[in-house]
Amino acid sequence: METILVFVETKEGAPRKVSLELLSEGRKLKADGYRVEAVVMGEASAVLKEKVLPYADRLMSLKDAALGQYTAEAYARALAEHAREVSPKLILAGATQIGRDFLPRVSVLLGAGIASDVTDIHWKEEPFKCIRPIHGGRALTEISFKSFPGIITTRPNAFAVEPPGDTQGEFVEKEIGVPTDTIKTRVLGVEEVARKKVDLTEADVIVSGGRGLKAPENFKLLEDLADTIGGVVGATRSVVDARWRGPEDQVGKSGKTVSAKLYIAAGLSGAIHHIMGMDTSKVIVAINSDPNANIFNYADYGIVGDLFEVLPAMTEEFKKRLAK
Amino acid sequence: MNIVVLAKQVPDPEAFVEIRGEGARLEIEQKFATNLFDEFALEEALRIREKQGGKVKVITMGGGKATEVLRTGIAMGADEALMLDDPAFADGDGYATALALSKAIQKAPFDILLCGKQATDDDRGEVGPMVAQFLGLPHVGGVTKLDIADGKAVAECPIEGGKEIMEVPLPAVFTTQKGLNEPRVPLITGVMKAMKVQIPKMTAADLGLSPNELGQAGSKVRIERYLPPKKRPSIHLIPGEPKEAAAEAVRILLEDVRVI
Numbered sequence: 001m002e003t004i005l006v007f008v009e010t011k012e013g014a015p016r017k018v019s020l021e022l023l024s025e026g027r028k029l030k031a032d033g034y035r036v037e038a039v040v041m042g043e044a045s046a047v048l049k050e051k052v053l054p055y056a057d058r059l060m061s062l063k064d065a066a067l068g069q070y071t072a073e074a075y076a077r078a079l080a081e082h083a084r085e086v087s088p089k090l091i092l093a094g095a096t097q098i099g100r101d102f103l104p105r106v107s108v109l110l111g112a113g114i115a116s117d118v119t120d121i122h123w124k125e126e127p128f129k130c131i132r133p134i135h136g137g138r139a140l141t142e143i144s145f146k147s148f149p150g151i152i153t154t155r156p157n158a159f160a161v162e163p164p165g166d167t168q169g170e171f172v173e174k175e176i177g178v179p180t181d182t183i184k185t186r187v188l189g190v191e192e193v194a195r196k197k198v199d200l201t202e203a204d205v206i207v208s209g210g211r212g213l214k215a216p217e218n219f220k221l222l223e224d225l226a227d228t229i230g231g232v233v234g235a236t237r238s239v240v241d242a243r244w245r246g247p248e249d250q251v252g253k254s255g256k257t258v259s260a261k262l263y264i265a266a267g268l269s270g271a272i273h274h275i276m277g278m279d280t281s282k283v284i285v286a287i288n289s290d291p292n293a294n295i296f297n298y299a300d301y302g303i304v305g306d307l308f309e310v311l312p313a314m315t316e317e318f319k320k321r322l323a324k
Numbered sequence: 325m326n327i328v329v330l331a332k333q334v335p336d337p338e339a340f341v342e343i344r345g346e347g348a349r350l351e352i353e354q355k356f357a358t359n360l361f362d363e364f365a366l367e368e369a370l371r372i373r374e375k376q377g378g379k380v381k382v383i384t385m386g387g388g389k390a391t392e393v394l395r396t397g398i399a400m401g402a403d404e405a406l407m408l409d410d411p412a413f414a415d416g417d418g419y420a421t422a423l424a425l426s427k428a429i430q431k432a433p434f435d436i437l438l439c440g441k442q443a444t445d446d447d448r449g450e451v452g453p454m455v456a457q458f459l460g461l462p463h464v465g466g467v468t469k470l471d472i473a474d475g476k477a478v479a480e481c482p483i484e485g486g487k488e489i490m491e492v493p494l495p496a497v498f499t500t501q502k503g504l505n506e507p508r509v510p511l512i513t514g515v516m517k518a519m520k521v522q523i524p525k526m527t528a529a530d531l532g533l534s535p536n537e538l539g540q541a542g543s544k545v546r547i548e549r550y551l552p553p554k555k556r557p558s559i560h561l562i563p564g565e566p567k568e569a570a571a572e573a574v575r576i577l578l579e580d581v582r583v584i
Binding site for chain 1: 335464465489546571
């Protein structure tokens with residue numbers, strides 16, 4: 001029986017959504033005879049076990065002093081070491097900041113191929129294919145593995161989270177023994193700026209704005225709409241460069257790549273740099289007073305109009321309807 | 325302080341990308357630029373040298389037009405350049421590319437290795453961390469601040485809702501991103517110098533690698549096909565006065581597409 005090893009990334013002790021997306025994909029493959037192994041670095045909280053075990057045959061918590069805080073060196077060593085014992089056909093991880101940072105090291109340690117930032121997997125084809133965007137989404141590539149194990153990191157929101165099953169996997173703890181002299185990175189500290197509930201890359205709903213907002217305080221209009229529909233506010237490069245918004249809000253080539261279920265773009269023209277960061281979103285709504293704005297070429301729905309009228313009206317309408 | 329920068333010439337972000345031969349290959353408009361993320365690496369290398377002395381060497385892989393990125397590096401102020409030029413390097417995945425680069429880097433001792441967090445053509449973001457692992461070195465990914473002192477580096481990288489501060493002993497690898505610095509525009513004297521400079525080359529044999537470890541042959545993954553991005557159906561423009569249009573948009577999102 002072949003094994004799929006899913007790296008479970010945590011946020012405040014709970015599994016990240018992208019990890020549950022991968023566990024959902026894994027569980028679908030059980031019907032084809034795969035075994036699903038989940039692995040978490042360090043302690044597994046009660047919440048983590050409760051959320052992960054319905055998807056996996058086994059959840060392994062790797063314990064080592066070196067795994068207390070994230071470093072690419074220690075995570076790569078531990079995961080590679082664990083993979084040597086489990087001998088998976090595939091290692092799956094989210095293409096998050098952490099996932100994209102340390103899985104390439106695992107690839108070298110195991111001599112395994114990697115497909116990064118994958119947006120779809122065609123499991124039923126022989127060989128199965130990973131789809132990944134290149135050139136900022138202007139083309140896609142179909143990737144296959146020449147040998148196994150293979151490593152895949154997937155873009156958050158690329159797959160659906162299926163409801164948990166009624167089976168329960170087993171939970172095991174393992175001392176992994178990362179040789180301390182091999183870990184040269186030291187985490188000096190973590191500074192928190194603002195705690196958003198959801199990171200842009202994992203948000204289902206994003207409301208983004210650009211220069212059309214005219215002043216930083218007008219982003220309040222986007223925040224009001226976002227709060228009403230459970231969304232997060234994003235921004236274009238030009239308003240981040242103008243310091244209207246923090247760099248963590250930037251969507252686009254030099255910022256974040258997002259894949260929201262709903263992306264509302266208001267007062268932004270749709271520069272190619274911005275499109276590259278949001279084009280894989282499912283439904284895109286554009287609001288712009290310029291009917292020729294490029295963003296309308298990439299949107300499903302458009303309103304040609306003044307955002308200072310349209311946005312508050314949308315917020316009001318949502319409030320009215322969602323209160324029912 | 326010996327600083328190595330890995331840089332790549334990429335198609336201009338606005339260049340046309342067309343799929344040809346039923347997905348067999350890509351045809352890309354011949355407009356090039358230095359990979360945006362590598363510009364931050366080049367700039368940071370020069371700033372470190374300006375403070376601490378030493379040399380900056382820029383390395384790239386690929387023939388022909390690839391020299392442009394090296395000339396840009398020299399024009400900005402880099403001291404040396406090296407091109408890995410051999411048909412055997414062509415069309416490699418991240419693994420094969422990082423293997424060749426790490427062999428070339430190993431040829432001379434260095435303290436700091438900088439490269440962009442990803443190239444904007446392949447968008448893989450694999451080579452920096454892979455080179456670090458091939459060389460057995462620590463790396464810090466996506467740094468936005470880098471301080472070098474006493475044989476150590478303190479690097480900051482943004483994480484969700486904050487930033488993490490890491491310390492690594494040198495030599496070490498850092499991948500760079502927006503926020504680290506503002507890359508300089510080369511002076512005309514630099515451009516003149518860069519036009520004249522002879523760029524040394526290395527082949528697979530110089531690196532002690534056989535062609536079957538490199539390029540497409542040495543890759544662990546295979547590109548089966550190129551596909552066009554998913555086409556959106558043409559836009560539905562919602563007519564009416566702002567209030568009406570807003571109400572209709574909300575109705576569509578709640579009742580028709582049900583994304584909320």
